[in-house]
């Protein structure tokens with residue numbers, strides 16, 4: 001099977017979140033890790049609501065409604081990230097350092113990066129943004145093969161960082177920039 005190079009992702013581009021009204025509902029920076037939900041379609045779906053142990057995500061009985069996040073309740077635990085079939089949830093922590101934010105991104109393709117790797121971060125349209133160091137990978141069996149990749153992303157690009165590009169030939173990630 002043909003490999004996808006680091007500069008040619010075959011991943012389906014997601015909608016650019018900044019351009020979709022109502023997606024970042026009342027989005028604002030917080031002083032702690034917080035989920036960011038960019039669920040753009042009104043489809044019957046609510047595992048994110050069921051997965052949140054803090055009741056921070058509300059969809060309600062009409063499950064085709066888009067989820068509403070209560071940021072006062074959200075702890076940034078990230079348990080909602082791997083359950084979303086649309087890969088539509090991230091957690092952003094802007095307190096990591098003055099230069100970098102921590103962005104937890106779902107990743108369901110193989111290979112899975114490991115701590116210390118450098119990967120290429122993409123925006124919602126599949127445009128390459130920057131290299132990012134992998135701080136951690138959370139991939140227990142309950143995630144059902146959707147890894148949560150914890151990245152150090154420049155603060156200015158944290159909102160746009162939506163996915164990571166597939167590894168290049170031989171499953172190698174990019175070299176340290």
Ligand code: SF4
Pocket residue numbers: 034035051052053054055056057069073074075076077078079080081091
């Ligand atoms: S990050 Fe944790 S607390 Fe926040 S919405 Fe997701 S599951 Fe709930």
Ligand code: SF4
Pocket residue numbers: 037038039040045046047048049066067083084085086087088089
């Ligand atoms: S699980 Fe994902 S796709 Fe489904 S409602 Fe929640 S955010 Fe939207």
